[in-house]
Amino acid sequence: MHGIGWEQEAIDYFESKIGVSWFPGAHEKLTFCSTGGVVYCTNGMHRLVAAVAWLAATKGAAATLRKALVTVHSVHAASRRFILDHLKRGLRVDVGRIAAADGTTKITAFRIPQKHSADFYLVDGDDVRPTGQKFSLADRFKLFRNPTGENAFAQDWHTVTPRIAEALRNDGWLEQQLSMPVYADTPA
DSSP states (O other): OOOTTOOHHHHHHHHSEEETOOOTTOSSOOEEEEETTEEEEEEOHHHHHHHHHHHHHHHGGGOOOEEEEEEEEOOOHHHHHHHHHHHHTTOOOEEEEEEOTTSSSEEEEEEEEOSSOEEEEEEETTEEEEEEEEOOHHHHHHHHHOTTSTTOOOSOOEEOOHHHHHHHHOOHHHHHHHHSOSOSSOOO
């Protein structure tokens, strides 16, 4: 990141109550999502990195990104149990999104890789159920090569790390912030 062309207004943005204000020269707002205690940037990663670097350098441990726009999603209870139970047993858990049967929506899928295959599970209502399909390494390569194929599952898998699992397990800090916001006013 070079910061070329960033003037004082960029620094002012980092230090402001960001809300839904625009970063100088950006086409979209800085936005975040939260699933349980896992918070991630959905737009504006470069300015987020710059803001964190600036605030940490100038404010130290008191650095705070103020009033950023966060969309909060609750964690599907069975999904949380599924992830935590499998990780506790020492298994790797990958999460992905796949097209539902209607072709218009996405549903959450889980993959538990084995030595030469993988077990797949889908979120189904209040439960997580096995798909009944196993894919060998050769099959997975074919899926990767042809993601629009009839049997293609999600290609954008994310492995649940122990740190992410802990954030899924512990979302009390977020619940506390939502019930007692730090700020009373809402920035424009």
